[in-house]
Amino acid sequence: MNPIILAQEEEFSTGNPILNISVFLVFLIVTMWLVLRAGKSTKEASDFYTGGGTFSGRQNGLAISGDYLSAASFLGIVGAVALNGYDGFLYSVGFFVAWLVALMLVAEPLRNVGRFTMADVLSFRLRQKPVRVAAALATMFVSLFYLIAQMAGAGSLVSVLLDIHEFVWQAVVVGVVGVVMIVYVLIGGMKGTTYVQMIKAVLLVSGVVVMAVLVFIAIKGGFVTLFDQAIATHADSQAAVDRGYEASRIMEPGLQYGATTTSKIDFISLGLSLVLGTAGLPHVLMRFYTVPTATEARRSVTWAICIIGLFYLITLVLGFGAAALVGPDRILAAPGGANSAAPLLALEVGGTVFMAIISAVAFATVLAVVAGLAITASASIAHDVYDAVLRDGTASEEEQVRVSHITVVVLGIASIILGILAMTQNVAFLVSLAFAIAASANLPTILYSLYWRRFNTTGAVASIYGGLISCLLLIFLSPAVSGAPNAMFPNADWSIFPLASPGLISIPMGFLCGYIGTLIGKPDNLEALAAEMEVRSLTGVGVEAAVDH
Template sequence: MTTSTLTPLAGSQLGNPVINIAIFAAFVVATMFIVVRVSSGRTKKKETSDFYTGGARFDGRQNGLAIAGDYLSAASFLGIVGAVAYYGYDGLLYSIGFLVAWLVALLLVAEPLRNTGRYTMADVLSFRMKQKPVRMAAAISTLLVSFFYLLAQMAGAGGLVALLLGVSDDFMQNVVITLVGVLMIAYVLIGGMKGTTWVQMIKAILLVTGVIVMSIWVMALHGFNLSSLVQGAIDHVNSVQETAGQGESLLEPMGKYGSNKVGFISLSLALVLGAAGLPHVLMRFYTVPTAREARRSVSWAIGLIGTFYLMTMILGFGAAALVGKENIDQMPGKANAAAAALAFELGGTLLLAIIAGVAFATILAVVAGLAITASASFAHDIYNNVMKDGKADPRVEVKVARYTVLVIGALSIIGGVAAKSQNVAFLVSLAFAVAASANLPSILYSLYWKGFKTQGSLWSIYGGLTSAIVLIIFSPAVSGAESSMIPTADFAWFPLDNPALVSVPVGFFLGWLGSVLSDEDNTAVSTEMEVRSLTGADAGGAISH
């Protein structure tokens, strides 16, 4: 059995903070240089397209890398490795859930959405509906999903740097969160979608490479035998006095979620279906010029994302075998520190600094993608199509989008500071629950049901949105438990942490009910949408009604 060289940590960081800061700074400088270079060729004539979609000039390989960069968040890297290290089999369920979610998004949504839309998700939802009310509803949903996901990433940034730089006081964590927000604003304002895409491509390469290198290293220490690795994790748990004889529990299902199987089903539903409604991921398909390149980008993304989630299993069991839960438990962030602790165990200060830089890059890339999605939704959907009846000057629209980025950046900094000590899982679950409950029913109905009407779309979006938020507010995720967002209060009456089991069916039911009760006739436009979504004819062109 391999024994950890880590001793129980009395300090608040791993490795050398100076080296960690140097790696962070090197990444920021390098990526900012690339953003400035790639954005220098933007023309005023195509400024709107450049800002929202990078001019749709990325090929399938590049967009596949960027999709992986957008989809693989810090929660995937740090959270899943920690979950596997702590709970074994149950932790793997997160990997499976995220991977299956990506396949659902690809098979049901990605290409038809790209063929039918132009800049935002609302382009698709309003294609055959009354433009203003549906665009407003879709934009509100997009902004809420993006904002809560932003809060989770910003709060995660504060926790990550607290571990790696030895930052324990509130002021310095606030400085770190503010820095992330400022960098996010700079990436988007300088580079638009083109610059953001390059940041995501670089991040994806670094993240997948780092995970593969660490996985090979862990497997080499166990003779490239997965059974030996798993047995090493079991033996380590059994060797610790407090957990002696409990190692086999790593291979038993429902060890973590067994007390509330219905709650786990609800969480799984949110993870699997929520990704197909995440607007910042779906928007990536507007950055390729043809349906063929969209399919090619899907192939690249599948390979990268599938590889990543397979490797998280190895890293999680590696952290359990080589570091041990008892050591990870004594670090700030606990389970979220497992990946960093494993890197330190394998390669010392230098590897830790590199992996920390990759995790920081992951946060920067995801928040930049979220910011540009939210700004595009407000400027294109609300300002142009609702307030200006679709007749806004393109340059003024982009200017509004840029101002929106500043507002979103400021709000995310304030929210991140307020949420840094709160339950980040609550924020992520809210984003996924809203996406699965409000966005996905309308997307699927719009693409696949000719009988879908404006009233159904509005009922589905607002009903799914309201039910998800209300149920989470009155759930144990917010109050009534030690792990709640407000542990000192108890106003929870809904028994599940995640509302998807109720709110997703509500979204689908209201979409159907509102449509069958409406006498609207949009048959002609429905036929046009079906042809365009399946063939890509005139994809990205102007909406004809």
């Protein structure tokens, strides 16, 4: 490796390890104290799953923002923009536009019909057991892929802070994050997690605003100066020479996805997954049950859109700021690669103390998001599979919470192992795979259930399994898993599907399977429930009574 790059890495990437660890410990102690306090009031299943439905729209909007603005949003997108410019910003656009789909089509009807989980909606007017099992399985895979991204992001973040290059120690970091996440969920449930997410959202948005201001101060100019400096830094980088592009390409479409026809199609597939995925994310949908009314659910989405929109606009400044002030060579040479752009930028514009604070906020981001994901997955297994399917609705709330705790531990261990394998991937891309699964398996079934009166159990099961299996199969056969230098298994090659993002094929497959399954399946003959679901989804009549019951 170039000795100049090594010297830069030594000088800039570590900061002060003692200070970094101290700030981490302060954040962990404060958030754990909040979780412990909330845990004292977590006594019933509704407290563990939805916080008792007691949060206001503003509070829930903050929590949704904290849930949604994950390590992928902060670490992955800044790195993607810094290295690929225009193409990297697609992630910000896709993640943000997706909320409009969620607001217009899903938020209020979902809150009106469900109680704890997504499967409550899908099975409302259909046969309970097959639909709940299918929905729980889809929830598990979406949550698992999302968790993998958070674990990989945590490993990259701490590796940069402590200048850890050895794979073994990076794996240890991911393991520690997983253990802390498990503890958070077991103690605090949804209430504790929600409070942590609200605080984290405020800190994260405040932190990126300060970073953006410091970027403009550092370059001594506005957007034109920022873009010019980013172009100049890229032109002088070894990365530009290796990739063979002109300096201005960072400002043009196609740097990452324009080289071949296949990459252009991959671009469309990725955008489709990002825009449609949010409306099918179980941990986001579950947030609508933490508010007392559908009006508050709608208000919480409005708050979330404002906060999330501000954040994603700022990622453009941070990404090009990292390109201009840090440069692709230092980013790629640091532990974590593209995921190191944000902490390196914080160090460049604010020094060691600021880097420690921003990194601690990012670390809290990982903890809050993985806790929310773990609760969602555990609720799905305990409520939809254990209680509704295995126990025919007779399981006590204590039994359901106990099964949830076991699920959290198992899911935490699985996400740690897979997160270690995925540490070389950009975490924004890893999250896009979770979005693809949600858009393929969950969204078609949700929309059919809410808006197609003829939709039946056969269609629901076919839609979920068709979208899920096709998406997982295409991911397994894609260059994201094997056959590429940054794949999960770089030394093997069984990739026969050319696209890294499977949404272009798997999302239509989910809709098609649901349609065909409905046509060939027998009607459920539950007209009364279908009529009740339609009235409730549109008006909210009967929701509070059902929840009280």
